[in-house]
Amino acid sequence: MSQSMFDATAVTVSKLWAEGRGRPEFLATGIPSLSWQVTTDAPGWLQASADIEVRRGSGTQSFTVEGRESQHVAWPFAPLAAYDSAEVRVRVRGEGGSASEFSEWAALRTGPLGADDWVAPFIAVDGPTDAALAQRRNLERGTVRFRTEFTPRDDVASAVLSATAHGIYELTLAGAVVGDEVLTPGWTAYEDRLTFQSYDVTNRLAAGETVVLGATVAEGWYRERFGFDGNFATFYQGPVALSAQLVVTYEDGTVERVVTDDSWQGTAKGPVVSAGIYPGEAFDARLDDDALLVVGAEFPEPARVHELSPEQADPARLVPSFAPPVRRIQTVPAQRIFTSPSGKTLVDFGQNLVGWLELRIDAPAGHEVTLRHAEVLEDGELGIRPLRFAKATDTFTGDGDGERTWSPRFTFHGFRYAEITNWPGELALDQMTAIVVHNDMVRTGYLETSNPKLDQLHSNVLWGMRGNFVSLPTDCPQRDERLGWTGDIQVFTPTASYLYDTSGFLGSWLRDLEAEQRRAAGVVPFVVPSPLPTPPMPAAAWGDAATLVPDALFERFADRAALAAQYESMTRWVDVVDALAGENHLWTGGFQFGDWLDPSAPPENPAKAKTDPDIVATAYFYRSTARTAEAARVLGHKADASRYGELADDIRSAFLAEYVTPAGRMMSDAHTAYAIAIGFELITEPQALATAGARLAELVRSHGYRIGTGFVGTPLICDALVRGGQGDVAFRLLLEEGCPSWLYPITMGATTIWERWDSMLPDGSINPGEMTSFNHYALGAVADWMQRSIGGIAPGAPGYSVVDIAPVLGGGITSAHASLDTGFGTVDVSWMLDGPSFSLVAVVPPNTSARVTLPGASSADAIEVGSGRQEFTVDVSSLLPVAKAQRLTMETPLSEIVGDTEARDGLEALFAEIGYFIGLGWTKNGSWKTGSPLGKSLIMMPPHNVARVEEYLAALNATRAIRAV
Known part of the structure; x- marks a missing residue:
């Protein structure tokens, strides 16, 4: 049946959205792109054209899109103004003549669109002047509250409340919290880019009824103390401050504005006694005076208009948020309450997560309950050493007025376990719930397999992403760090962009990267935003986030405008590295993270990897240059496409000449060296590819299929093995359960991805390194390969057209x-x-x-x-592999034994029993080699123990012969 025989009901525009999926209610631009989905049973349906209609007031305009374009279609009408509204709808026609009806009207609204629409100054409250009080305030990290009252003079047609802060704010209006967003405005490159949020509050206002407009502002990231090894200091200048404006449009068309100014009242006293990202939050219910809710209440002092620095006063700094907001996403009930060996009350939520606890509590006046958080247990107690200097502790002090539901609002924790001290009465499971908090992105990708451990691995990756996508892509969500490490998200973006629509979230973060990069003359800082006092240094894989994150986003979402927004950042980074590499096109010397957290690196030096960091640096130089050339081609920059394309060819030639021998060996004969050369398509000639793939497979086998890669090699190694003709080795590597491996943490009960392959040692103790996290998504980047190769879904063209x-x-x-x-x-x-x-x-x-x-x-x-x-x-x-009972002898190569899990495990158990530590080191030393017969590998083993090995092989062969019958 041809498509032309389908009537209009067979084709439907089922979804229509402007800008990104999951964006805030109010648009961040007056020229939003449009995207739509079509539902039809007609096979092979392709769009021939689409009609877009926009309705403003009583007027309607239309525009026709010719061809298949249905994603990120440029706004074809006059731009929306600030505080504007419109409706849009779409109908489509298929190539065979089928057609849809118009979709439902989709409502579009704008609030303020930039600094030109912002008239509200920042207000603050004077802090203590006495030095001792100032020091105490610095330690306590108290919050500030602001309030004013407002009476609408007529019937309200619409009301939009917009706000931002130097800190984290929570708005209240007419007796209730405004909106469902939390931790606003989040963390951005504050010196260059501060986002504001807008809320429809029309239904909160009525003519002649006075309401209280108020806010609580905590320090958040703005006044957090950043640093390492106990050397912490605030980075951003100025006090906690609020800027807010309420724009009320009356039925008669007139407009009234209520803005923060010195007519507001403020106080540094309140129920949130202290709050900080790292330390946690302290709440005293006795100080909860309802002054933000009750008309006629007062705060003790006037607010003052805060004078911004010249840099902060730049109007371009204020921008509307377009990333999906941070929200309370999910509740996780407590699984069990138990007592630790030292007598502490512990609660297990069964899942390592990020957010906070919500209590149902009835505490006497002055009774303080303490909540401590941690990801793991050690010796049955809360494992707090990995938190380093982060207290991760909340306290609640009761007022004696009966049961209330309480949770912190101005901090977040990474935890599976909580230690509860001084709970009033007997703690019950239903009195405590974990609230999962992260950016409310649209979930897009799923994967299930017949292997439950692989499904758990995929779940761990998902939860690791959820826990680290809180306002920005962080490295970890629990210790005194939680920074936007560029290398981590660079390797993880393809995985993340399958699991969720990350276009808005990472698109927003890339604007901060570009801002920080501009300040550093093209160098990309290690972390974005960058609150560290040391000047940024260029580092491969980390700095390459400037090129490879937007490249991956374009591959997955095909948004040309978003790619164009980052194009200058891409070229600026490549130009920086090109200058460092010089005429020989090899990026050598200087500081590099290299293959960070190679499992062979000692706990105290995670950069000491087997692969030469110069190989990593030049390979990334090539990759970034090649992808920048492709971006130039997509965007129509022909001269740049030619220039960067030729540069990429020169880098590749230099890499092969310098680091690949004529026999096909890498100068660093290590897993990541081969993985990056194959994965980044530096080695492409068929015979050379086969040689490199075979050598990589040999390295994997010789190390007992234990992982041998860090942050750089891990996302690439399975793909490299498959491309090199070694797919069976890729799967065997993926399924290994010994330490280190992807599945080892699962055998230890992990529910998120760990920072180190051995963050927890086999004996249940925490890795002795000072840098140990149990929620760190980078090593979970293998899920991208799982999603494409096991799940079978990959982009064949940008955006999955x-x-x-x-x-x-x-x-x-x-x-x-x-x-x-x-x-x-x-x-x-x-x-x-x-x-x-x-x-x-x-x-x-x-x-x-x-x-x-x-x-x-x-x-x-x-x-x-x-x-x-x-x-x-x-x-x-x-x-399919041919099942056969392999007969093992003393002539069997170690490479065959190591692939036989039963034989390897039995042999290693025998070695442990007889104390043959040389054999127990074969995995670590990479001794399971093809040319190593078992008998000739038992060096320095006494004859009577050799005989025991022979007896073991004979018994195993006999058992297998019986099983085969």
Whole structure:
């Protein structure tokens, strides 16, 4: 049946949105891009054109888009003004003649769009003048409250309240908290970019009814003490301050503004006695005076207009937020209450998470309850050493007025366990709930497999992302750091952008990166925002966030405007590195993180990796340059595309000449060296690729399939093995459970990704390194490979207008289900292996196509299909391992034994029993080699113990022979 035979009801514009999914209610621009999804049962449906209509007041305008464009379509009408509104709708026509009705009208609203629309000064409250009081205030980190009263003079047509702060604010109006966002305005590069938020408060106001407009402002990130090793200091200048404006439009069209000024009242006293990101929050219910809620109440002193520094006074600094807001996302009930060996009351929530506790509590006046938080237990007690100087402690002091529900509002913690001290009465499970807090991004990607441990690994990656996407992409959410480390998000962006629509969240963060980079003459700081006192230094993989994060976002979301916004940042970084590399195009010398946290590095020196940092630096120089050339091509900058393309070719030639021997060995004969050379497509010639892939596989086997990569190599190694023809080794590496490996933490009960491969040692003790986190997503970047290779969903063109569906078999996995909500709709892939029969069902959304590569086929044999449900079945018997009982002898190579889990485990158990420590070091030393027969590897083993090895092999062979019958 042709598409033209479908009536209008067969095609529907099911979703329509402006700007990004998950954005705040109020637009951050007057020219929002438009995107829509189409639902239809018509197979192979492609859009031929679309009609866009906008309605403002009684007037309507229309615009026709020719072709398939349905994502990030540029606004075709006159820009919306500040405090403007409009409605928009879309209808589509298919290439075969089918057509939809118009979609429902989607409402668009703007608040203030920039500094030109902002008239509210910042206000503050004078702090104590006595030196002792000032010191005490510095330690206590008290909050500041502000209030004013307002009476609408007529019927209100609309009212928009907008605010920002030097600190973290919570607004109240007419007796209730405004909005559901928390930790606003978040953390940005405050000196260059301070975001504000807007809220519709129309239903809070009525003619002639006086209301209280108020706010509580805590120090938050603005006044946090940043640093390392106990050397902490505030970075941003000036006191806690608030700027807010309420714009009321009456039914008669007149407008009234209420803005922060010296007519407001303020106080540094209140129920939130102290609050800080690292220390936690202290709340005293006895001081809860309701002055922010009750008309006629007063604060003891007037607020004062805070005079901004010349830098802070730059009007361009104030911008509307466009990232998805931070919200309370989920509640997690307490799983068990138990007593530690020292007698402490501990609560386990069963999941390492980020947020805070919510209490249902009835405490006598003056009764203080203390809540301490930690991710793990050590010796049965709260494991607080990894927190370093972060107290991560909240306190609640009762007022004796009965039960209340309370939770902190101006801090957050990373924890699975809480220690509760001085609870009034007997603590019950239903009196305490964990509140999960992070940016409210749209969840898009899912993956399930037949292997429960891989599913747990994927869940750990997801929870690690959730815990570290709180206002900015942090390294960890629990200790005295929580910084936007650029290297971590650089390697993790592809994974994150499958799990969630990260375009708004990371797009906003990239604006801060560009601002910090501009201050540093093109150098990208290690952390963004950058509150550290030391001048930024260029470092590979970390600085390359400037190029590779926007490149990954364009690959996944295809937003040309977003790519264009970051293009200058991309070129500026490449130019900085080009100057450092010089005429030989090799970036050598100077400080580098290198393959950070290579598992062979000692706890006290995580940069001491096996791979030469110069190899990492030059490889990243190539990758950034090549991707910048591609960005230039996409954006139509032909001269730049040519220049950076030629530079990339020169870097690649220099890399191969300097670091790859004629025989195909890397000058650093280590896992990451091969992974990065293959993964970044520096080695591409087929024979050289096969040679490098074989050597990488040999290294993986010789180290007992234990992981040998750090931050740089980990995202690349499985892809590199598959590209090098070693897919079976990639799966065996993924499924290893010994330490270090991806699954080792799961055997230890982990529910998030750890910072170190051995953050917790096999004996249950915490790694002795001072830098140990149990919620650090970087090493979870392998999930990108899992999502593409096991789930089978990858972008075949930017934004998934073409989807590559190519599941890879291996690791004994017999089924998988993956789905991804792209802008076009949901791609759904399910596959099952039943004996030699492989079956695949793929659902491709309208207005896209897919290339399906079945197991055993090459990409050149991909089957091109259109939208709709597609089913495939193929015999894969030639790809499956042949099950056979391997007979082991003293001549069997160690490389074969190590791949035989039963034999390896038994042999290592025997070595432990007889005290043969040389053999117990084979994994660490990389001794499980192809050319090493077992018998000739037992150096310095007494003859009677050699005989025991022979006896072990004979017994194992006999057992297997019986099983085979």
